Amino acid sequence: MSDSGDRGRTTSRTRREAARETLGQSKRAPFLKALADPKWHMGLPTLLGAAAILATMVLLGQARPEVVPGRIAHQTVTVPQAVTFVDEAESQRAVENELAILDRPMLPNDAWLARLQEDLVAVGSAIRAGEASTPESERSPLAQISDSTWNRQVKRLIDEYLLEIPLVDNDVDAEASGRGRLLVRLNNGRVVRPTTVIRLDQSPKASDLTNAILRAGLPQEAVGPLAVEIIGPNAQPSITLDRDRRAQLELQARDQTPQVVEQYEAGQILWRAGQQVPAEQLDDAKKIYAETAQLGWTEFGTSLLLCLLLMAPLAGFASYRHPKLTRHAIRLATFLSLCIGLIAIPFLLGERLPAARDAAVIAIAAFGTISISLAYDRMLGGIAGGTLGVLGALVAPAPFMLAPGVVAGAAVMAARLGNFEDRATILSAAGRSAMVFALGAAVAEWTSLPSGTEGLFGQGAARAFAAWLTTLLIGFLAMGLLPTMERWFDRVTGMTLAELRDPRHPLLQELAARAPGTYDHSLQVASLVEAGVTAIGGDAALAYVGALYHDIGKMRKPEYFVENQSGENPHDDLRPNISYLIIVGHVKDGLEMAAASGLPKSLREFISSHHGTQVVRWFYVKARDAASEDEEVEEASFRYPGPRPRTKEAAVLMLADACESASRAAVELPSGKIESIVRDLSKERLLDGQFDECNLTLRELHDIEDAIIGRLRSIRHQRLAYPDDQDDSVSPDSSS
Secondary structure: OOOHHHOOOOOHHHHHHHHHHHHHHOOOHHHHHHHOOOHHHHHHHHHHHHHHHHHHHHHHHHOOOOOOOOOEOOOOEEOOOOEEEEOHHHHHHHHHHHHHOOOEEEEEOHHHHHHHHHHHHHHHHHHHHHOOOOOHHHOOOOOOOOHHHHHHHHHHHHHHHHHHOOEEOOOOOHHHHHOOOEEEEOOOOOEEOOOOOEEOOOOOOHHHHHHHHHHOOOOHHHHHHHHHHHOOOOOOOOEEEOHHHHHHHHHHHHHHOOOOEEEEOOOOEEEOOOOEOOHHHHHHHHHHHHHHOOOOHHHHHHHHHHHHHHHHHHHHHHHHHOHHHHHOHHHHHHHHHHHHHHHHHHHHHHHHOHHHHHHHHHHHHHHHHHHHHHHOOHHHHHHHHHHHHHHHHHHOOOOOOHHHHHHHHHHHHHHHOOOOOOHHHHHHHHHHHHHHHHHHHHHHHHHHOOOOOOOHHHHHHHHHHHHHHHHHHHHHHHHHHHHHHHHHHOOOOHHHHHHHOOOOOHHHHHHHHHOHHHHHHHHHHHHHHHHHHHHOOOOHHHHHHHHHHOOHHHHOOHHHOHHHOOOOOHHHHOOHHHHHHHHHHHHHHHHHHHHHHOOOHHHHHHHHHOOOOOEOHHHHHHHHHHOOOOOOOOHHHHEOOOOOOOOHHHHHHHHHHHHHHHHHHOOOOOHHHHHHHHHHHHHHHHHOOOOOOOOOOHHHHHHHHHHHHHHHHHHOOOOOOOOOOOOOOOOHHHHO
């Protein structure tokens, strides 16, 4: 009992109930009740997150010029506010010009010059040694030069004149050496600026080397033998680049070169409508857009609100027609990832390849319509395609007048798409919508440009052709990706169902060969299922194919199932629990075979649930009758593992499977007997809870029963009993 002090005090539970009652009477109750729906618990935050991403893309996209290089501008564009920015390209060009005329500091190639000096000294020694036996008066001028004089003059040639007229190769550009921008710092500290060089990679001028040798004090006769050593096969440059000094000079040049600044006044016209914008002017416009773009919280909020308004029809219809979409995290993430990924295509192309962004807007609208129509339904696909097109036009950015044409094209494409009966469905939808997309693109171009613009018709026609071709290419692409999209979205199209119901399918052929009775049973069940599902407006094509494959697991042990037996029954020699395991095992075997054969998941649902959690009655009764008085046989130990049917089509299969087997086992089947069998089997499964998870109403169950009864009557109708011929001698006239 509660304490007397607590009397009159409302508990927290009572206060919550009172608040709920008050809330239920308030005018805001419908809206708040709608928000309390579980489908919004995950869907609404995810929608806001996706809208925030798209709002950011819209802001960044609108911060770029709409015009494409080489095309006619749709509108006159002015500078919104005074802006000054550094022209990076021109500034870099100015730096490169300064570096082109920059001095190149050089250093003597001391190692090679030392070896060259030794070789030249050796040349003089060899000349004098060769004429040592010749009288002094008859010796050549070179042999008359003393060792000290020859060595001194060679050293002078090496230390001065081969550096004033240096030997260079192609590492020193001709322009630098020709303009006298080489600076050679000698070992004695003197700096030499050569104006002439001897190029080793070309045929050197004889006069340049001759002048250097003569200026060193050597006679004319020394030019020949010395030149052979100086510019021979093993010759090397006499100077090398001083890289440290060069880096310092380049750094100074970069720091001291002034940047090129572009200034634009507020209201200054960048280009006028109808003008063909050159690429260099468009580059400046991009910088102006980037400098003046408004990316604050106010602009983000406006963009977010715009995205939410555009996405509202899509979100509302998706939550209404497909509530599981907003409650299933993986499905919702896949759906939004597909949408955001498609919208990112024109956003990225608007920066990298602006000429293709209009075609990209049409492409994502077409592909979004096809893929979402396949994943859910064509109504949602049409709404999604139109929404993607409008958002794509915003983030590209493309002319906004393109949006009506995109919406109309998506609607026409969605209207043609249904169950994807064959590949011609996609191509037909693409062909019809291509004309609408093309017309929309042309009208958008013509209405966006001022009248009388030169080349107006041609530019509109080019846009129309691009839109038409893009739509057709998307149709072919979607047709090729259809099997992948079916696996991705776990959907089965009419094309796949047509292929699977073909009797030539390998799995059906194997079933007919290994378990002919089961194959015939599956055909009869498929006919019943088709009638029952059609009666309630379900997916009859999917249910028919599911019924064809629901018993494929019996192929592994066909002789243990009555429809495949011809007299002997292997279960007569088995214990009931062993027989139970064999019978129940055909479900597991069927799932394994379906997975190995690549059957879609939606068809595997029929295999796993066509018996639900029913009792294997025959062997349960057999086990119960064989048990002793002290032994208790539980019914649960003889049930199928399930699951129970989770779709109406699977529930119809469960009932049709039982009805076909029962009707086949009956000796006589008058019309009333068929109805009694169907009604009793349906009631038994209903009371057993087998239909609790498939949202099947009693009215629908009654319609299913009527359809199965009608189809069974046509299959099991009694034929006329022809009398046996008693008298072979009866004449044709009398017998007739």
